[in-house]
Amino acid sequence: MHLTGYLLQRLLRGVVTFWFAVTVTFFLVRLLPGDPVLAVAGPGMTEEIRLQQLQLFGLDRPLAVQYFSYLRELVQGNLGISFLRSKPVTTVLMERMPWTLLLTSTALVLTVLLGIPLGVLAATRARGWTDKIVQVSGVIGQSLFVPSIGILLLYTLGLMAGIFPIGGAVKSGLTGVQYYLSVAHHLVLPCLTLVMAQLASYVLTLRSTLIEALGEEYCDLARAKGTPERKVIWKHALRNALLPTTTLIGLQIGFLVGGAVLTETIYAYPGVGRAIFEAVGQLDFPVLQGAFVLLAATVVVANLVTDLAYGLLDPRVRAG
């Protein structure tokens, strides 16, 4: 299988995943008891106004017609109208999207950058009781509840130490370098929350795959040739051990996005996650649906990028 074929197959899969997400949410929203018709058309309305409202949101047509028109609109980037703000959902969410992308991608990159050296340390240096500590703290790290980490950091680093701001994404009225510094300053705590929530999985995965790789014959051969151990670890074994880590990124992106929703809620970070929290309080279903569709699209694209990275890292995929 060549790289192009592999990528085409992955692309097809991404499209199917996205279509599935869109379709399932469309029918869930229309068929579940929390009827959007009721949300738009209150019981106190006269019949005339009710019909008018339904027509406005296109809710009076047959389900199948609604579905295909939803798909058609979606392709053109239209996610419907927010019930409460009477603004297009796309407009509401697109203002929020850059913040969520900034938060999640920074968290992901930092997690991987920290996870690799820590995983190498855990695999090569931890023996006996240190290894036991690594494993138990790994289990604890994987069991953390994202809001708990967020609240802990907010309380200690934000309130008690007062080093970092505890809400918002940027101080208003700043320009130039100061603006970017303020953005980075506000990003620290939410980002750290997500890094802490994910780090253990990466360290533990890398630890076990690296230990396995270091026991392989090609590593023995490298050692027999007189290659220094440091080089055996970082050049020979790590390259192979990184493959399962790449797969893990794909598996963890959904969790990362969920964590972002919780983190943004705590820090009043103006991303899509906070928009979801606000929409829950107002029962604004088009925003909830649109936010999920948008986040699903993000996850699908991110997965494609990971697949590409996997294809480039693994010569078996590259050469076929």
Place this chain on the structure above:
Amino acid sequence: MTNNTPEAVQPSAAAGQLAPADLTPARRTWRAFRANGLGMGSAIVILIMIAIAIAAPLLAQFPSGYGIDILMPPSPQHPFGTDDLGRDVLAQVIWGTRISMIIGFAASVLAIIIGVALGVLAAYARRLDGAISMLVDVCLALPVLPLMILVAALVGPSVTTLVLVIALFSWPEVTRIVRSQALSVTRLPYVDAARTIGGSHIWIMTRHLLPAVAPIIVVSVVLTASRAVLSEAGLSFLGLGDPESWSWGKILFNAQRSGALTVAWWCTLFPSLAILLLVVSSTLVSIAYNDARNPKTREN
């Protein structure tokens, strides 16, 4: 549990890996499990939490109404302090144990039933395998929390909603694990033998495949339950918890909404610790059980 097996049957380190013949596999697993300190400790923690959940009405009054002592730090009278409406946080955590564990357990059982049924079916009926595996892959790739939020908001928050929503989006993980385990069993000769003597599909699946994946199911129940507890806490934290009852996530939600979060650490620390304790213990128990069951890890 009383164990009257004489000490002499303990396998000596040099005599190889053979366990005494008079022990059933279940007892051998139990023996190895008991020797694992972390696993035993975690099991005891879980049992204590179950006891707290059952005995909640005896341990504390249902936290309702308003108190006079608002936002009091921990004291002998209120060991976990009080919240912004003067309600005892300890009582909230105790009653929260009940709802969090009920939802975690019920959602997990439901997810396991769906997950195991589809997993075994996918492994046995090769024609359905493609479709089921595809569905599992697609579901696992999607961001589950926003989807749960959407559905829970549509149906309206209640304990039943939370159980159903969490179960509905938690089974694919179980199916993935059960399918791969069952797949290796379907190739074994005894399954062919069962088919040769004319066994029906249902009979083969329930009597031959299901017992083979049973140990995986035990581990899955514990892990899925702990993940369900986290999902419940997440949904409650976002305001989708049952309005009538307490759960750990809801205590955090109240603290966040009222702003108690920034002044009263005790409102958030204790429910957070309860969540952490339950999830860590569940994970350690399942790791210990896996190690105890596996002859390779059991002997050393």
